[in-house]
Structures are given as structure tokens and as C-alpha cells.
Amino acid sequence: SEAIGRRFGAIRHRLQALIDQRAEQIAAQKRELIGQVQALQNDSEQPLATRITRTKQLQQQWRSLGRAPKGEEQALWKTFRSACDQLFAQRDAHKHEQANRLQHTLDQLQAIIDEMDGWQPTQADESERLDTYLASISQLEPLPRNRRSEGMQRRLSGIVRAKRERLSRLEIVGQVQQWHALLPLVNAHLHADQQALNGEGAQAVEATSEISIELTEAFNEAHQQRNHARLSTPLPLSSEQQSALEEQLARLRVHLSLLALGSVKQRDEPLRLAIQVERLNSGIHTERSKADELDEVLVALLALGPMPHNLWLQEVNELDNLLSRLARPPQP
Incomplete structure (x- = not known):
């Protein structure tokens, strides 16, 4: 029985060594993933959308790896998650900036439309003013595709048609x-x-x-x-x-x-x-x-x-x- 116990202990020791070795390999792989995410944070050559897609792929790889040594797993995870969060924060900031920019564009378009609507030409040679309005609108393109934009463009089409008819008359x-x-x-x-x-x-x-x-x-x-x-x-x-x-x-x-x-x-x-x-x-x-x-x-x-x-x-x-x-x- 002592021999069996010794053999069992030796097997358990070798198994633990294999587990520890695998955990170290996982830790190394996770450190590599952390390095890749951190590199993506400052990669100005790739579009942000591409970097976000790559970050999500790295997250999937992280989840498939298993656990690093007990003393390292939590620290590695915090570092990895922080690096990912910083990239996602860049994405959110970009979305917010883009939304503000589109909102500003629509506000500018609204102002032009309102001014056009209130303009009543009295001479045929005022057609240049209509051309100026349309040139200003073309500088705002491409316009966002949403319900507000579509409604404004329908209104704009009606106003332009009415002004052209009036100028023709x-x-x-x-x-x-x-x-x-x-x-x-x-x-x-x-x-x-x-x-x-x-x-x-x-x-x-x-x-x-x-x-x-x-x-x-x-x-x-x-x-x-x-x-x-x-x-x-x-x-x-x-x-x-x-x-x-x-x-x-x-x-x-x-x-x-x-x-x-x-x-x-x-x-x-x-x-x-x-x-x-x-x-x-x-x-x-x-x-x-x-x-x-x-x-x-x-x-x-x-x-x-x-x-x-x-x-x-x-x-x-x-x-x-x-x-x-x-x-x-x-x-x-």
C-alpha cells in the first residue's frame, strides 16, 4: 500500500506540474493578448472600427484560453479589461463626437431650410440666391440617414420646387x-x-x-x-x-x-x-x-x-x- 501511495503521489505531483506548466503557458498567452490590445490603443494607421473588431476577437481568444496561475489570473484580467475598456471608451467618444457633428449638420440644414422658406423672391434674377442656398446645402453632404434628416429633405424638396416655380413665374x-x-x-x-x-x-x-x-x-x-x-x-x-x-x-x-x-x-x-x-x-x-x-x-x-x-x-x-x-x- 505504501508503494501504491508513493506511485499515486508521484503521479499527482507530475499532474500538478503539468497543470502549473499549462497555467504558465496561458499566462504568457494572456500577456501577449494584453500587449496586442495595448498596441491597438495607439495604432493610428488602422481605423477605430477595425481596432474595435480586433479587440473583440482578442476577448474571445482570452475566454477560450482557460486560467493563468492563481496569483496572476486576477491581475492579468484587470490589465486586459482596462486596456479593452480604453479602446471602447475611444469608440464611445468617437460615436458621441460623430453624433454631435451630425446634429450640428442637421441644425445648419434646418437653419437654411427655414431661411429659404421665409424668402419670397420678387424678381426673376434672384435665382442666384436659390443657387447659393443649394450650394450651402451641398457643402453639408453627405447628410445622415435618419427620420429627422429624411423629413427635412422632403420639406426642402417642396420648398425648392415652390421657389423654382415662383422664379419661373x-x-x-x-x-x-x-x-x-x-x-x-x-x-x-x-x-x-x-x-x-x-x-x-x-x-x-x-x-x-x-x-x-x-x-x-x-x-x-x-x-x-x-x-x-x-x-x-x-x-x-x-x-x-x-x-x-x-x-x-x-x-x-x-x-x-x-x-x-x-x-x-x-x-x-x-x-x-x-x-x-x-x-x-x-x-x-x-x-x-x-x-x-x-x-x-x-x-x-x-x-x-x-x-x-x-x-x-x-x-x-x-x-x-x-x-x-x-x-x-x-x-x-
Whole structure:
């Protein structure tokens, strides 16, 4: 029995030695893990998110190792946990800083949106201010994706759409006002046309004698075209020429009606369809605004001639009514 006891004691001693040896190996491995975590704390080359992921992996390795010698385990654990906590504190501080930064960004966006909402442009040339607002907003991007941000962006889209519509309306009002300023020139052309049609001689109209404003390039070309038509068209007008003028004038009136009302009279449906086809074909190559179309109509009105006075009288009242509708300033 003594021999058995001695053998058992020897086995127990060797087993304890193996346990102690393994515990020392675990302690060494844990010290290595501590070193890795501490190195991650000051590793500026890796993103913080990558270092946090690596720290969590090291924690899993720690848990899988077992225990170090009894006198070391608690001290090693405290050191390891402290190093991990410092990294997690960096993460939390970064999240807090990021949240504050995003909050500040949204506050800035809110201020711009509120200012835009209160802004009511009164002139078409104020479109630059809208561009300035949008440029300021673009500097805040990328915006955070959350409910507040999404709600603000929906509101912003509505405001931008409303301001662009208002600026477009103001541009049209300005175009009609410009046309009214050109009426002395228009009337001078009508008078010169009728004189020529009456056989009293074709004369060119001098724009500077009729108006004090400078013609735009498009209106100046139309003015020259009107003079050229008067001076070069064989007179008297044939029935075909008069019909062509009547159709062109009616087409311009219908186009103006589409711009002012969005609809036309039943008798003008064929002309409306022709204009819609023309719009579609033009839109394939370039996008035209309502203001662009109005400018084309007014330029064509100035260029159209020689215009018989009675033909002009048939359309002028409706033309004036449609232009008056377009000249109404948008409501705030």
C-alpha cells in the first residue's frame, strides 16, 4: 500500500506540474493578448472600427484560453479589461463626437431650410440666391440617414420646387413687361405694314426711333426680319399669303393659350396637337422651359409680317388677355 501511495503521489505531483506548466503557458498567452490590445490603443494607421473588431476577437481568444496561475489570473484580467475598456471608451467618444457633428449638420440644414422658406423672391434674377442656398446645402453632404434628416429633405424638396416655380413665374412676368415696353415698336411695324399694303410705299422701321430700351439679340433679329418681310414681299398679298399669315398668327395665339391657360378652344384643337408634337420633338434634344416657349412666341409675333391691320385686330384682344394672365405676379 505504501508503494501504491508513493506511485499515486508521484503521479499527482507530475499532474500538478503539468497543470502549473499549462497555467504558465496561458499566462504568457494572456500577456501577449494584453500587449496586442495595448498596441491597438495607439495604432493610428488602422481605423477605430477595425481596432474595435480586433479587440473583440482578442476577448474571445482570452475566454477560450482557460486560467493563468492563481496569483496572476486576477491581475492579468484587470490589465486586459482596462486596456479593452480604453479602446471602447475611444469608440464611445468617437460615436458621441460623430453624433454631435451630425446634429450640428442637421441644425445648419434646418437653419437654411427655414431661411429659404421665409424668402419670397420678387424678381426673376434672384435665382442666384436659390443657387447659393443649394450650394450651402451641398457643402453639408453627405447628410445622415435618419427620420429627422429624411423629413427635412422632403420639406426642402417642396420648398425648392415652390421657389423654382415662383422664379419661373416671375421670369414670365418680366417677359410680358418687356413685351409691353416693345409695343410702340410693334405698333410702328403694324402701321408701316398697313401703309405698304395700302400701296403707300414700304418703309423700314427704326427701333431707336420708337423705343428707348435696347433690343435683345432675338428681338433685334425679329425686328430686322419684319422690316425685310415688308420690303421684300410682293404686294398686294395673295390669298395664299394672307391665309398663311392668318394660320401663323392663330398658331401663336394657341401656343400662348397653352402657356397661359393650359387649354385651348375646341376649334383650335388641330393647332394644339401640332404644337404638342413640336414640343415633344424639341424636348428630345433640349429641355425648354415655359419662359423659353413664351420668348419664342413673342419673338415670332414681332417678326410676323407684313401684317394686315384687320387680321391683327381679329387676334389682338385675345393675345392681350392671355398676356395679362401671364403677367399676374405669383402669390406669396
